[in-house]
Amino acid sequence: MEMMKKPPIRLYLLAGILFLCMTGVLIQLCTAAQGDAVAAVGVRQGKYHLHVPLSDGIIYDCNFQPLNAGAPSVKAVVNPTPDTLASIFTKLRNRKEVQSHLQSVSPFICDLTEEAEGNQNLIILHGREMCRGSRFAQHLLGYQQNGEPMSGIERAYAGWLKSCAASADVTFTVSARGEVLAGAETTVLQHGQAGGGVVTTLHTDIQKIAEDALKTVRPNAGAAIVLDCKTGNIAACASTPVYDPDNLSAAMQRSDSPFINRALSAYSVGSVFKLVTASAALESGFSAKYMYECTGEVRVYGQRFRCHKQDGHGLLDMQHAMMCSCNPYFISLSRLLSPQAMHDTAESLGFGQKIVLAEGLESAAGYLQSEAELQIEAEKANMSFGQGKLLATPLQIAAMTACIVNDGIYSEPHLILGCTTDGKSLNRQEQPVQRRALRSDTAAKVRRMMVSVLERTASANGKPQNTRAGGKTSTAQTGQFRKDGTELCHAWMTGFFPVNQPRYTVTVFVENGGSGNQTAAPVFRQIIEKITDAGL
Incomplete structure (x- = not known):
């Protein structure tokens, strides 16, 4: 039998080439198919992000009660x-808001x-509701416009309050239709710690008492400080x-200027300044038993100053002059005092100096006559009972009163205790x-003179x-007149309580009151009675 002939070598080469070509095509087809599968997955799934604000920086009262935030949310x-x-x-909380998502x-x-029980389809986060539209303590807390702090503590501590904001970012894996893919991981990344903010000296209950008492005054313009x-x-x-913080444009058009913080604005002072004149005389060595006979008027270099009691008060010592609020008595007392004594005593009690509560939140300096101005006897006479060029803020009057009550130690009023990172501990300023x-x-x-004013005069409407x-009260002349010719006067009362162990100074001011x-005394009395009843 004949032996079979071997295929030629070139046939093997051709078969090999064909095999390699087929393998290459298969590899390309598989790779393409795999690429199509990966691309399809990319189309079918993606990431869906939600940013959840939980709490802004909080402004607290002295007991860590939030002033610009509501209940936990x-x-x-x-x-x-x-x-x-x-x-x-x-x-x-609001079903209508949710309807659009159903x-x-x-x-x-x-x-x-x-509270609700969380699960893979329900993530529960805790924060605090913010009260940007609050009217409570609004002249101190300030307001925001288009999310930007414009005044008050909101502006002074904007950087810190912003850094205290708490939020969370939640990320889902979703399909092209936006559906959460079953079994896919959901991530929750929390930022900040809810509770950080600024701690003030304000007491929520006392602030509310002061605000409520002011609502009774007419005209409705003034201030109350404790x-x-x-x-x-x-x-x-x-x-x-x-x-209305939700309608700022309307507020800007109002003629009663609601943006003005009247507690920090300067006005004519009137008879409450007699407390300073009495202090200057006593500091200069004069006795509280200094006697003067009021005849109803006194002349100073040809200028006549009248007493409110036209036929005069008769013979008075300093305490009775304070009780009667006798202008001629204090004018006569001032004529015995040097311009320096008058000026320096007032300056030491805070007159003529602004009080800074926070950056951009400060009282006006008012106006304190210089020693040179007080060389003019008529100017010194006017100043002795709180008139003339003298101007002061309700906060300055409150600080002066507190100094008298605190055995002559002056403590500049302050509003900020410090900051907190958690709403519990205080980093004291x-x-x-x-x-x-x-x-x-x-x-x-x-x-003692101030106590006698309330306890030994028949017309003391401020007596709790x-x-x-x-x-001590004031009816401060302004030099401005109504159409009927009567002069506009500001109403004041400042004082302290309780007598035996004084705790608080209360100052009330009613513009054109x-x-x-x-006008001011009933508000003063109401504030004291409410604080006392509440045991604050």
Whole structure:
């Protein structure tokens, strides 16, 4: 049998080439198919992000009660499956807001009225509601416009408050339609710690008492301040009228200027300044028994100054002159004092100097006559009973009163205690240094005069019924007149309580309010009675 012939070598080469070509084509086909599969997955899934604001920086009162924030809030990030929606439906704070999401397959954020149990389709986050539209302590806290802080503590501490904001970022893996892919990981990244902010000296309950009391005044323009006598802490600082923070443009058009913080604005002072004149005389060595006979008027270099009691008060010592608020007595007293004594005593009690509460939040300096100006006897006479060029703010009057009550130690009023990172612990801010402004015996004598004003005069409308207090009123002339020719006067009352162990100074100012005893004194009394009743 014939042997078979071997295929030629070139046939093997051809077969090999064909095999390699086929393998290459298969590899390309497989790679292409795999690429199409990867591309398809890329189309089918993606990331869906939700940013959840939880809390801004909080402004607290002295007891860590939030002033610009409400109750703790419960926020839910919802994957809208039927079971999840059913589980939270009765807990929704605003069902109308959620309605737009019911037909959606994408996750959304909503507020709940109560706690809910979280799961893979329901992420529960905790924060605090913010009260940007609050009217409470608004002249101190400030306001925002288009999210930007414009005034008050909001502006002074904007950087710190912003750094205290708490939020969360939630990321889902979703399909092209926005549906959360079952079994895919959901990440929650939290930023910041809720609770950080600024701690003030304000006491929420006392601030509310002051604001409520001011609502009764007519005309509705003025201020009420409550100071801690010992420390200078501002427990309350209210100004009226207030504005609607949700309608700032309308507030700017109002003729009653609601943006002005009247507690920090300077006005003519009137008879409450007699406390300073009495202090200057006592500091200069004059006795509280200094006697003067009031005949109803006094002349100073040809200029006549009248007493409000036209036929005069007769013979008075310093205490009775304070009780009667006799202008001629204090004019005569000032004529015995040097311009330097008058000026320096007033300056040591804070007149003519602004009080800085925070950056951009400060009282006006007012106006204190210089020693040179007080060389003019008529100017010194006017100053002795709080008239002439003299101007002061309600906060300055409160600080002066607190100094007298605190045995002559002056504590500059302050508003900020410090900062907190958690709403519980305080990083205390350095406080103003206290200094002696009056001798202790001077302060004690003037204090007794203030008590006699309330307890030994028949027309003391500022006398509280549930505790003992001391005080002094003013009816300060402004030099401005109504159409009927009557002069506009500011109403003042400043004082302290309780008498035996003084804790608070209260100062009330009513712009164009007329008589201090008729307008400011009832507000003064109401504030003291409410604080006493509340045991604050």
